[in-house]
Amino acid sequence: MREVAILGTGITRFREIWDKSFKRLGIEAGLEAIQDSGIQGKNIDALFIGNMASGLFIRQEHIASLVAEEVGLTLNNTPAIRVEGGDAAGGLALAQGFSAVAAGIYDVVVVGGAEKMSDLPGASIVETIASSIDQEWECFFGATQPSLWAMMARRHMHDYGTKREQIAKIAVKNHNNGSLNPKAQFPFKVTLENVLSAPPVCEPLTTLEAAPISDGAAAVVLCSLEKAREYTSEPVVIKGVGLATDSLALHDRMSLTTCKVTSVAAERALNMAGVNIKDIDVAEVHDSFTISELMAMEDLGFVEKGKGGEAVDDGITKLGGDIPINTSGGLKARGNPLGATGIAQAVEIYHQLKGKADSRQVADARFGLTHNMGGSGGTAVIHVMEAV
Amino acid sequence: MTIPRFWREIPIRYNLMGSKCPLCGTVFFPPKEICKICRRVSIDQMIHEKLSGRGTILTHTTVHEAPTDFESQVPYYLAIIELDEGPSVLGQIADCTNGDLAIGKRVHSVFRRVSEDGVSGTIHYGYKFVLDHSR
C-alpha cells in the first residue's frame, strides 16, 4: 500500500447562497483545490464526490457526470464517482479516494463534497435531512434528526449528571472559533445566555445548538506521497482511515449515550496510523448538535465516558486548550452543507498542519483528526493526518 | 408516505408484531428475517410474536420543529421505550404534558392516528404509548 498525501484544498464560503447553483459551488471549490495543488487537469485520474441528497434537494441524481462536464473532465472521459452515506458522504468519498490512490489504481484524484440545501422550503429541508435516519420506524412517528440527538442528550444528562450549560457551552466555543474563520457561515460570537434562551428545537436542545442549513462545497487533491514530493517539500499525509457502520435506527443500537461507530472507527484509524489519541494536536468533529460534539469527545477517547461535561468546563477543547476541537467553527458555525462537511473538515486540518490557519492556528500541530458522521450514528469516518 | 408503503407495514404497526429467534431467544421489533446474532443458522427459523406493548421510557423529547405532516401536532412528545420482551422502539407518548414524562416511567401501547399526509390526505394509524398511571 502506498502512502497518500493531500496536495491542495479548496472551499467555498458556507451559507444559504441563493445566487449559486449546485454546479457552480462544485466548480468553485474544485478549481481552487486544483490551483492550490499545482497539478493540471490532465493529471487527474478520477473524481470522487460526496453528496447526501441531491435527488431530494435539487431533483438531480447522477451528479458526478454533471460536475465532471463542468470542470472539464469529460474531454478524456475521466471517471467520476458519487459517494453517499448520509451526512458522512464527504468523509466516505475521501476514504474512497484514499483507497484508490493507496492501492495504486490512480495516482492523482480530486475528492469533492457538495450540497445545495436552500432550494427547498424550510419544512421540506427538515424532512430531507431526516432522510438519513429511518423512514419507517423513526420518521413515520414524527422523529427528526434533532429529536434523536435531543433524546441522547437527555439520557447523557441522566446517566452522567451532564449539565445543560456544559452541553450549550460547545456552541459558544464553536461560534468563538467561527468568528476567526472568514469562510464561516456564522463568523460571530454568541453567549451562553443566547444559546440557552434560544427557541427550543427538540427539548432540551435549542436552535442555537443545531448546525444550520447551508449551501457549499469543498475539495481536496490527493496523490501518492512520492508524487507529492515533486510539488511540495512539506506534504500532509493521511496516515490512517477508519470506517464503521451501525444500525440505521437509534433505538436498535446498544447505547443511547455512546456512538459506537465513532469509537470503533477511531480505533481503526489510530491503529492504522500507529498513533495514540493523546498524540492528536487538533481535531474537527461532527458537531451536528452540541451533544454530538460532547459525545464525540468521549467516544474518540479524548476524555473518559461521562467526563465530557467537565472537560467542557475545563476548556480543554478551546483554542489554546489541550486538544482544540473544531477550530473552523465546526458544523455549528462554519456551516454544514451535508455532503461537503467531511471534506471541509479535512481542509481545516490541512491548513492547521501546514501552519496556515491564521488566527485559529494551533501551535506546532503535527497530528490532526477528522470525524464525520451519518444520521444519528449509523456511519462514522475518521481520518488521521500528519504533517511530514 | 405513499399508500402501498404504509399498507405493507400495517400488520406490524397495528398489532406490534415482532419476531423471536428460537436459537438464542432474542426478540426483534420490527420483525427480522434473520437473527443478527445467530445469522445464517436462523434463516427460516424466526417465529412471529405479538408483543405486549408494555415497557419503560429510556429517554424522551418534546418536538417543537416538526416535518410537514406533524406540524399541526407541535409540540408533541417522542420517547424511546424498552419493551418488556427486550427490543426498543421509538414512538409518541400521547395524553400527557411536558412535566409528566421521565426516564424510567412505565408505559403501554395504544392504537391511534399517527399523522395525516398533507398532500394526499391519507390518515396514518399505528401505535402510540401512554403512561401507565396518567392522572
Ligand SMILES: [Zn+2]
Ligand atoms: Zn439468535
